[in-house]
Amino acid sequence: MKSYHTNNERFVTKVFKDVFDKYDIMNDLMSLGVHRIWKKKFIDSLNPQRNTKLIDVASGTGDIAKLFLKKVQFESFAYCVDENQGMLNISKKKNYRSSSMKWFCNDGEKLPFKDNYFDYYTISFGIRNFSNINKALHEAYRVLKPGGRFLCLEFSKVQNDLLNQFYKLYSKSLPTIGKIIVGKSEPYEYLVSSIEKFYNQEDFLKIIEKQNFKNVTFKNLNGGIAAIHSAWKV
Ligand SMILES: C[S@@+](CC[C@H](N)C(=O)[O-])C[C@H]1O[C@@H](n2cnc3c(N)ncnc32)[C@H](O)[C@@H]1O
Structure with missing residues (x-):
């Protein structure tokens, strides 16, 4: 992976700059479409209400924001945040209406929003890519209103040996x-x-708890290939 270290740009930033235009097609191909089912389950778990505000961080091409708005019949706002302008441009094209x-x-890791602003904070396949996960979680907590919910979809650790192999x-x-x-x-x-280096379900739960979130839980998807972590700011 030498080529990624030739300038001062953050390694992960460069990775996504290289793939943003093929991101959607690769997602479908590599997951055999399963990422769509997981994202649908993710929004079902959130069970969002109308007249609310969601922030979707590391939003990529906007799948989560789109599902959220569909769920609340477009009677809410979705704020998509990503460091990659290419990803955001695709998201804009897909959702221009x-x-x-x-x-x-x-x-x-440094959100341009005031404290206690959002009802929901979501992040899907994003947190693993941050340089400082604690900083990102701290920001998640800060921008959520008291009573607001944090929901994270991320690759996790497979629970069954055979499936793992x-x-x-x-x-x-x-x-x-x-x-x-x-x-x-x-x-x-x-x-x-x-994915290999990322935390297991329990360790990630503890990291979320350390940022003051309460009622932190997780549920596995497809035997732990991915997991949804849920938490509340009280
Ligand atoms: C694997 S994609 C996930 C996209 C989308 N959430 C999904 O589930 O399809 C990860 C995204 O995280 C973004 N990202 C990585 N580090 C970031 C950071 N520090 N701040 C904001 N976005 C970041 C990348 O640009 C990329 O769009």
Whole structure:
């Protein structure tokens, strides 16, 4: 992965700059469409109410904000935050009709919003990519209103040995798929290694608790390939 260290730009920033235009197609291909089911479950778990404000951090091409607005019949606002302008531009193109969606090109570790502003904070397959997860969680807590909810969808640790063996084998093929479709294998080597390095369900729960969140729980999706962590600011 040498090529990513040739300038001062953050490694992860460069990874997503390289893949943003193929991000959606690769997501569908690599997950065989399962990411759509997970995201739908994620928003169902949130069970959002109308006349609320959601902030979706590391929003990518806007899948979560779109599902949220659909769920509340567009009677709420979704603020998409991502550091990658290319991702935000795709999100804008896909959702240009919606006056309920707003886009901000910002670092999730330093949000440009006042305290106690949002009813919901969501992050889907984003937190693993932050340089400082504690800072991002601190910001999540800060911008949420008291009574607000934090919901995180992220890759996690597979609970079953047999499934884990199969999953590891499958993961090994991802850089090759990346090479064929995007012409680059490095971003997908990063994807696999960042998933491996990320916390298990219980350790991540404790990290969320350390930022003052209450009633922190998680549920596994597909045997722990991914997990949804839920928490509240009280
Ligand atoms: C794997 S994508 C997830 C996109 C989308 N949430 C989804 O579930 O499809 C990760 C996103 O995180 C963004 N990202 C990474 N680090 C970030 C940071 N520090 N602040 C804001 N966005 C960041 C990347 O630009 C990328 O769009």
